[in-house]
Amino acid sequence: xxxxxxxxxxxxxxxxxxxxxxxxxxxxTRISESHGFEPLQTPIIEYAETLEGKLGxxxxxxxRFEDHGGRRLALRYDQTVPxxxxxAQYAGQLTLPWRRYAYGPSYRGERPARGRYRExxxxxxxxxxxxxxxxxxxxxxxxxxxxxxxxxxGFVTLLNHRQIIGGIARVSGLSEEAAGGVYRAIDxxxxxxxxxxxxxxxxxxxTPAAADQILELVQIDGTADEVLDALAQKLAADKRAVAAIxxxxxxxxxxxxxxxxxxxxxxxxxxxxxxxxxxxxxxxAITPHWPEGSLLxxxxxxxxxxxxxxxxxxxVGLAFGIDRLHDxxxxxxxGPRPQTTALAFVTLFGAEQVAESLRLxxxxxxxxxxxxxxxxxGNIGKQFKEADRRGVRFALVLGPDExxxxxxxxxxxxxxxxxxLPRAAAISLLAEALNEGK
Numbered sequence: 117x118x119x120x121x122x123x124x125x126x127x128x129x130x131x132x133x134x135x136x137x138x139x140x141x142x143x144x145t146r147i148s149e150s151h152g153f154e155p156l157q158t159p160i161i162e163y164a165e166t167l168e169g170k171l172g173x174x175x176x177x178x179x180r181f182e183d184h185g186g187r188r189l190a191l192r193y194d195q196t197v198p199x200x201x202x203x204a205q206y207a208g209q210l211t212l213p214w215r216r217y218a219y220g221p222s223y224r225g226e227r228p229a230r231g232r233y234r235e236x237x238x239x240x241x242x243x244x245x246x247x248x249x250x251x252x253x254x255x256x257x258x259x260x261x262x263x264x265x266x267x268x269x270g271f272v273t274l275l276n277h278r279q280i281i282g283g284i285a286r287v288s289g290l291s292e293e294a295a296g297g298v299y300r301a302i303d304x305x306x307x308x309x310x311x312x313x314x315x316x317x318x319x320x321x322x323t324p325a326a327a328d329q330i331l332e333l334v335q336i337d338g339t340a341d342e343v344l345d346a347l348a349q350k351l352a353a354d355k356r357a358v359a360a361i362x363x364x365x366x367x368x369x370x371x372x373x374x375x376x377x378x379x380x381x382x383x384x385x386x387x388x389x390x391x392x393x394x395x396x397x398x399x400x401a402i403t404p405h406w407p408e409g410s411l412l413x414x415x416x417x418x419x420x421x422x423x424x425x426x427x428x429x430x431x432v433g434l435a436f437g438i439d440r441l442h443d444x445x446x447x448x449x450x451g452p453r454p455q456t457t458a459l460a461f462v463t464l465f466g467a468e469q470v471a472e473s474l475r476l477x478x479x480x481x482x483x484x485x486x487x488x489x490x491x492x493x494g495n496i497g498k499q500f501k502e503a504d505r506r507g508v509r510f511a512l513v514l515g516p517d518e519x520x521x522x523x524x525x526x527x528x529x530x531x532x533x534x535x536x537l538p539r540a541a542a543i544s545l546l547a548e549a550l551n552e553g554k
Contacts (some may be wrong), residue, residue: 118340118518120470122461123234123302123432124228124234125226125228125233126151126233126234126235126236127233127235127312127439131456132453132455133442133452135152135452135454135457136236136442136445136446136451136452136453137237137383137438139238139451139452140266140436140437140441140442140445141219141239141275143216143265143266144219144239144436145217145219145239147258147261147262147265148217148241148258149217149499151254151258152215153215153216153217154214154215154216154217155216155217155219155324156202156216156217156218157199157218157220158192158195158199158201158202158218158220159192159198160191160192160220160221160223161190161191161192162189162190162192162197162198162201163188163189163190163340164178164180164188164189164190165186165188165278166190166197166198166201166520167192167193167197168190168199168545169283169423170197170393170420171197171392171393172392172393173300173392174193174224174392175255177193177223177225177226178191178193178223178224178225179191179224182506184443185297187316191222191223192222193222193224193437194222194238194240194258194435195218195220195238195240196240196242196393196417196420196433196435197420198319199216199218199240199242199421199431199433200420200421200423200424200425200431201424203244203311203361203421203424203425203429203431204372204421204424204425204426205424207419208302208423210244212244212245212246212253212429213243213244213246214243214244214245215241215242215243215244215500216240216241216242216244217239217240217241217242218238218239218240219237219238219239219240219438220237220238221235221236221237221238221340222233222235222236222237222238223236223305224236224386229529230408231406231409231443231444232440232442233360233439236367236437236438236439236440237438237439238366238435238437238438239435239436239438240433240434240435240436241255241258241414241430241433241434241436242253242255242431242432242433242434243255243422243432243433244431245429245430246430246431247368247418247430249363249364249366249369249370249397250366250370251368252370252396252397252416252432253366253367253369253370253371253373253374254370254374255376255414255432255433255434255479256367256371256376256381256399256434257370257371257376258274259273259399259401259412259414259434260377260380260381261376262402262436263411263426264380265351266441266445266450266451267445267450267451268403268411268444268445268448268450269403269405269448270399270403270404270405270512271380271402271411272380272382272401272402272403272404273380273381273399273401273403273474274382274383274387274399274400274402275340275364275368275381275382275383275384275387275397275398275399276364276369276379276383276384276385276386276387276388276397276398276399276401277360277361277363277364277396277397277398278360278387278388278394278395278396278397278398278415279356279357279359279360279396280300280347280351280357280360280364281295281298281299281302281334281385281388282295282298282356282357283349283351283354283356283357283358283360284298284330284333284334284357284385285298285330286325286354287329287333287351287353287357288321288326288329288330288333288356289326290322290326294320295462296392297317297320297321297322298317298330298388298439298552299377299388299390300316301316301317301320302330302334302386302387303389304316304389305386305388306386306409307520310331310335310511313331313552314327314328314331317330318518328544332352333351333385334386335385335386335522336381336385339382340368340378340381340382340383341502343382343383343384343385344361344364344365344383347361347385348361348538353414355357356439356479358450359501363396363397364383364397366369367397367437368381368383377552378445378541380536381399387400389413389415393417394413394416394417394421394447394448395416395417395418395419396416396417396418396432397415397416397422397432397512398413398414398415398541399413399414399415399434400412400413400414401413403444405444405448405498406444406447410435411437411440411441411444412434412435412440412441413435413439414432414433414434414435415429415432415433415434415435416431416432417431417432418431432461435465436504437507454507455507456484456488456506456507457486457488458487458488458506458508459485459486459487459488459508459509459510459546459549459550459553460477460480460485460487460488460508460509460510460512460516461487461488461489461499461502461503461508461511461512462476462477462480462487462488462489462490462509462511462512462513463490463496463499463500463503463511463513463514464489464492464493464494464499464515465489465493465496465513465515466491466493466515466516468516469493469514469516469519470493470517472514472519473489473490473514474489475534476514476524476539477489479539479543480509480543480546483546483547484547484550485543485544485546485547485550488503488508490502496513499511500527500529501533502528504529508527508529509529509530510526510528510529510546510549510550511526511527511529512524512525512526512527512542513525513527518536521543522539523536523537523538523539524536524538524539526540526545527543
C-alpha cells in the first residue's frame, strides 16, 4: 500500500490556502486584463524535443518520460517555451504585438527547498512581437502594480541588460564565448558573494585581474542615472553595451511616464538571470522581508520564438510564481484570510420551512451573495455554531413567525447582533456587506 503522503516537492492546498491563492490569481488576472492582455492555455505535456536545447544549464531539471507509443515527452518546465511553440504554430491566427497571460502548473526535477517546489504554479505575462522599450516598461510597470496591489512592503525591481554584462566581460578582455560563464557566475552573486563569484570566474579560466575588473563593474551602485552614467563611461568602447545602456534608459523613461514610483526600481549591474534565452533587459523583484531570493523575475528574449518560427520575433515577459507569492504573503500576513467563500448561512427551522428556506438561499445567490444552507432542520443554536465555525458572517432564520410577517431574522455572528427585517431589506443588507468587504 502506498504511503499516505505527498510526493516530495509537491503540495496539497487546503481551502484556506486555496482562497489566498485564488485571491492572488484574481488580482493578477484583473491587472492583466486592464492592460488588454488575453488568456492562453497550453498542455502540461510537450514533446521532449520542444523543451530540449532551450534552457541551458537548467535542462537537467526537465521531467522526461516515454508514453505507451514510445514517444519522448516532457512535463512543462515553464510557460515561456510553450508560448514560443504556440506563436510559431498559430502564426496566421495571431495579431502582433500580442499581449498574453497564462496561468497553470509547471514541473522541475530539482531539490525542494523553502519557496521552491517540483510542482509549482506560474502566472505569466508576455508581449510578443515588439522590440520597443515601451513593451519592457509596460511589463515591469505591471510587475510593480501587482506587488503593490497584493500589499508587498518595500519591494524593489532590479533591472539590467544582458549586453551590459556582456560588455563588462568584453572590456575585461574575455572572448564572446567566455561571456556565458560570466552570466552564470554573476547570477550567483547574492548567494555566494563577491569572493565566491571571483573564485567561480577564476575556476572558469578568467584571469584574476579580469575577475577583479568584472566584480568592480558589476558592483557599481547608486541611483539609476548614476549607475547608467558610470557604466556608460566604463563601457564606452563597447558598442553593444552602449546601445544596451541607451535601451535601458528608454525603459526607465517609460516607467517614469507610466507613474511607477522611482523607489520601486533601480539598476543593478550584477543582475544576470540564469536562463540562456534572455537577450536584452532582465529584471527581478526583491524585498528585504524575504531573504530567500527574488519574488519573481523576467526579461527580454528575442531569439527563442525564432527557434520554432524560423525568424526572430522579439518578446518580453515575466512569470509570477504563485507558490512563492503565497508563501511570502502567509509569512508577512498579507492579503485577506477568509475561512469560507460564503457570506450567508441559511438555517432550517423545521421540516415545514425547508422549501421556503431553499427559495431564500436561491434569492440570495441570485443577488450575488455566496450562500450556504443547512442540510438538516433542527436546533437553531447548533446551526449558528456551525456557521460560526465555518467563518460565515451572517446566519439567517426563516421560522413560521417570520414567514407570516414576510421577514427574515439576520444574526451577525461577528458582532453578535440580531434583528428581523423584511425579506427584500435583508437581501439588500447582505449585498451592502458584500460590497464593503470587496
